[in-house]
Amino acid sequence: MAAKILIVDDEELIRWSLSQDLAxxxxxxxxxxxxAEAEAALETENPDAVLSDLRLxxxxxxxxxxxARRANPELPVIIMTAFADLASAVxxxxxxxxxxxxxxxxxxGLKITLKRVLxxxxxxxxxxxxxxxxxxxxxFASIVAESPSMKDxxxxxxxxxxxxxxxxxILGESGCGKxxxxxxxxxxxxxxxxxxxxxxxxxxxENLLESELxxxxxxxxxxxxxxxxGLFEIADGGTVFLNEIGHMPMSLQGKILRALEDKTFKRVxxxxxxxxxxxxxxxxNEDLPRAVAEGRFRQDLYYRINVLSIxxxxxxxxxxxxxxxxxxLLGKLSVEMLKPKPVLTPETLALFQDYKWPGNVRELRNVxxxxxxxxxxxxHPVAAAQPAAASAPEAEPGAGVALPPxxxxxxxxxxxxVVQALKRSGGNQQKAAQSLGLSRDALRRRLEKFxxxxxxxxxxxxxxxxxxxxxxxxxxxxxxxxxAFRSAHEEKAKELMGKSNPHxxxxxxxxxxxxxxxxxxxxxxxxxxxxxxxxxxxxxEDLKKPVVHSAFKDMECNTCHQPxxxxxxxxxxxxxxxxxxxxxxPTAEPLAPAHHGIKVFEGRCTDCHNPHASKNAKLIVEGKxxxxxxxxxxxxxxxxxxxxxxxxxxxxxxxxxxxxxxxxRKLHKNPVVxxxxxxxxxxxxxxxxxxxRGALIRRPLADICFGCHDEELKDAHxxxxxxxxxxxxxxxxxxxxPFNCASCHEPHASQTPKLMRGSIFTMCEECxxx
Numbered sequence: 007m008a009a010k011i012l013i014v015d016d017e018e019l020i021r022w023s024l025s026q027d028l029a030x031x032x033x034x035x036x037x038x039x040x041x042a043e044a045e046a047a048l049e050t051e052n053p054d055a056v057l058s059d060l061r062l063x064x065x066x067x068x069x070x071x072x073x074a075r076r077a078n079p080e081l082p083v084i085i086m087t088a089f090a091d092l093a094s095a096v097x098x099x100x101x102x103x104x105x106x107x108x109x110x111x112x113x114x115g116l117k118i119t120l121k122r123v124l125x126x127x128x129x130x131x132x133x134x135x136x137x138x139x140x141x142x143x144x145x146f147a148s149i150v151a152e153s154p155s156m157k158d159x160x161x162x163x164x165x166x167x168x169x170x171x172x173x174x175x176i177l178g179e180s181g182c183g184k185x186x187x188x189x190x191x192x193x194x195x196x197x198x199x200x201x202x203x204x205x206x207x208x209x210x211x212e213n214l215l216e217s218e219l220x221x222x223x224x225x226x227x228x229x230x231x232x233x234x235x236g237l238f239e240i241a242d243g244g245t246v247f248l249n250e251i252g253h254m255p256m257s258l259q260g261k262i263l264r265a266l267e268d269k270t271f272k273r274v275x276x277x278x279x280x281x282x283x284x285x286x287x288x289x290x291n292e293d294l295p296r297a298v299a300e301g302r303f304r305q306d307l308y309y310r311i312n313v314l315s316i317x318x319x320x321x322x323x324x325x326x327x328x329x330x331x332x333x334x335l336l337g338k339l340s341v342e343m344l345k346p347k348p349v350l351t352p353e354t355l356a357l358f359q360d361y362k363w364p365g366n367v368r369e370l371r372n373v374x375x376x377x378x379x380x381x382x383x384x385x386h387p388v389a390a391a392q393p394a395a396a397s398a399p400e401a402e403p404g405a406g407v408a409l410p411p412x413x414x415x416x417x418x419x420x421x422x423x424v425v426q427a428l429k430r431s432g433g434n435q436q437k438a439a440q441s442l443g444l445s446r447d448a449l450r451r452r453l454e455k456f457x458x459x460x461x462x463x464x465x466x467x468x469x470x471x472x473x474x475x476x477x478x479x480x481x482x483x484x485x486x487x488x489x490a491f492r493s494a495h496e497e498k499a500k501e502l503m504g505k506s507n508p509h510x511x512x513x514x515x516x517x518x519x520x521x522x523x524x525x526x527x528x529x530x531x532x533x534x535x536x537x538x539x540x541x542x543x544x545x546x547e548d549l550k551k552p553v554v555h556s557a558f559k560d561m562e563c564n565t566c567h568q569p570x571x572x573x574x575x576x577x578x579x580x581x582x583x584x585x586x587x588x589x590x591x592p593t594a595e596p597l598a599p600a601h602h603g604i605k606v607f608e609g610r611c612t613d614c615h616n617p618h619a620s621k622n623a624k625l626i627v628e629g630k631x632x633x634x635x636x637x638x639x640x641x642x643x644x645x646x647x648x649x650x651x652x653x654x655x656x657x658x659x660x661x662x663x664x665x666x667x668x669x670x671r672k673l674h675k676n677p678v679v680x681x682x683x684x685x686x687x688x689x690x691x692x693x694x695x696x697x698x699r700g701a702l703i704r705r706p707l708a709d710i711c712f713g714c715h716d717e718e719l720k721d722a723h724x725x726x727x728x729x730x731x732x733x734x735x736x737x738x739x740x741x742x743x744p745f746n747c748a749s750c751h752e753p754h755a756s757q758t759p760k761l762m763r764g765s766i767f768t769m770c771e772e773c774x775x776x
Contacts, residue, residue: 009124010034012053014044014070015086016063024057027113028120041065041073048077050665052641055104055124057116060087060094071101080130082123086111135599137199142598144189150331153324159316163187166314167194173266175311176289178318181368184289185249187316192245197285200244203237207254216258217274220265226275238271242282251311252292252303259304266310286311321363321370328358331367335374337591343378344556346565346589350383357385381448421456424449428458435533447560491517494524505571510541512570520569538563548619555625557589558618566617586611593651600624602640605651613704614695629698633666636696642666643694663688676755682714683754691753700743707746707753739772 082104221236297303431437439449
């Protein structure tokens with residue numbers, strides 16, 4: 007996207023020539039002749055850089071610089087002047103100018119300077135975003151600490167992070183979270199926006215480890231064709247994380263000791279001392295006192311790194327953390343894999359609690375990842391503990407299924423079992439999956455694998471034709487009897503029919519549309535999703551769209567909807583935002599960055615996203631997008647997100663809506679102003695992001711109007727029986743628009759009573775002439 011440049015100069019010729027030349031070079035330009043115009047442009051245009059003359063007619067370019075810094079501290083400003091002197095240059099740079107150029111301008115040089123300044127600003131924004139991403143991902147809140155030992159370790163880590171000084175030693179078995187603690191300390195400290203450099207002392211050969219840590223000079227060894235900085239030098243101002251320091255070679259431990267004590271070192275092959283300011287965090291699963299006693303680790307280095315120590319207990323010794331970790335990890339994995347978060351059975355959770363977890367949290371995450379990929383809901387501790395099937399002990403003769411002497415194909419056995427399960431369940435895939443110990447999705451994949459999907463329909467037809475004669479009434483010829491299922495459950499049916507928002511079959515009392523057996527409420531006339539789609543044809547069409555919500559594509563409809571009645575329309579199990587939060591964490595990736603840091607949503611997710619499918623990426627509602635939303639220029643309407651993650655709006659409507667729709671500012675001067683418009687909250691009637699209706703209105707106009715006005719007005723209105731009031735009739739005075747309340751009434755303000763667009767007789771004549 008082309009960068010936008012604000013040009014501030016009191017000479018019109020310079021403004022015009024600069025604007026033309028920069029526009030020809032691919033930039034967008036905005037011009038201002040004074041400080042006031044520059045301040046207005048900074049507020050409305052959101053430029054990427056500012057070119058300002060030092061001496062304006064009545065103002066100073068330094069005032070423009072200060073105004074730009076107030077509007078956006080990161081906005082680069084280049085000062086131009088025909089009165090170049092050292093004092094003014096120093097003052098401009100001291101105030102924060104990105105560069106200082108003397109007139110007459112050399113346009114080629116100006117473009118080079120402008121390109122450099124814009125690239126530097128863009129690089130800084132990317133770096134800030136990357137650092138903020140680390141802060142959001144590796145904060146102390148992301149660490150599960152329910153056990154007393156973890157709470158103590160977390161409290162110690164928070165204290166350590168409060169200061170940028172002190173070497174830290176983190177002790178614990180492999181996989182128990184040492185790396186996570188190291189990153190949380192870095193990103194929770196004043197060094198958070200400086201580099202975090204990690205190196206594993208066991209992953210790099212001994213002869214290369216020194217050059218990786220301290221760098222090397224050109225020609226110091228074969229292959230050193232140029233100078234290279236080491237991790238200590240790159241991390242200057244930040245943190246160096248020495249993972250598995252207990253395995254560091256003895257030959258290198260002395261050099262590390264000097265770097266820790268003096269923050270000074272030499273590159274390999276170098277003669278000059280290099281001094282850096284870094285915090286060192288070391289971690290190991292070794293018993294360091296024992297390593298010191300055995301001569302494998304220097305005693306002085308041990309005392310030097312053991313300044314601030316944190317001991318992490320293995321997962322088997324802090325069982326209070328297991329279930330919260332399972333919940334947290336399943337939430338993250340469901341987001342990464344774009345799958346719904348599975349619900350584990352109490353038996354599985356009990357097995358998780360009892361298992362020893364020799365691989366600690368890393369093993370727990372790997373087990374959960376495997377279960378989600380394979381759609382398994384059961385945990386098999388023995389299988390999890392064995393790294394490979396080849397290492398498992400050989401089964402005893404006669405145990406389990408016997409293998410025939412001639413052998414067999416495992417796929418044939420699996421296919422035969424699937425067919426048997428389908429026959430036994432009468433073609434009900436859910437029951438067949440349960441009898442095989444699989445999820446329905448896992449069974450569906452096997453049906454596709456063995457080419458059995460088409461056979462399911464044939465099996466259902468054969469079962470239908472083999473049914474007793476009354477079943478043939480479906481094909482006509484007999485009068486349908488009273489709904490059998492409703493008769494068997496009359497009391498419950500009456501209760502559900504009396505609800506405020508019942509499902510259509512419930513409202514009409516046609517329970518047998520869905521239920522097949524009056525004695526077994528769980529037995530349906532067909533599989534749940536095909537059953538729903540048989541009535542909701544528009545949802546079936548949604549499955550053909552380019553982007554389909556994974557919850558709609560892979561899960562049953564009752565995951566989100568109640569089959570009978572609900573207080574949350576349309577038949578939702580709970581409010582829409584709570585439903586979305588079961589799969590999507592608004593505080594984590596990828597949602598938080600996608601929503602520009604907003605983590606608390608007060609509106610409905612479905613205001614912007616279609617919960618089923620869309621032709622647009624990210625399931626954005628199909629329709630007209632508000633220009634700032636379509637261009638993702640959220641800063642046009644939103645102020646900086648607050649610390650609690652809630653969205654912050656600029657002042658409505660003066661600093662947001664009226665910036666673009668400036669013609670609406672003067673409407674307040676009319677004698678009659680519509681109360682919703684005078685209140686200043688345009689979002690009462692308009693969706694600020696996207697809508698399938700004209701003018702981005704939230705609902706049909708009549709629904710919005712009668713939300714405030716008494717609905718009895720519909721019948722008492724002068725044009726209640728007029729042909730043009732029929733739904734969908736075109737307005738002959740407004741081409742391409744339907745006849746609605748806005749045909750006669752101004753929705754915002756008017757010169758006449760009742761917000762009329764004009765005299766009633768004039769409006770009638772306009773229609774009837776045509």
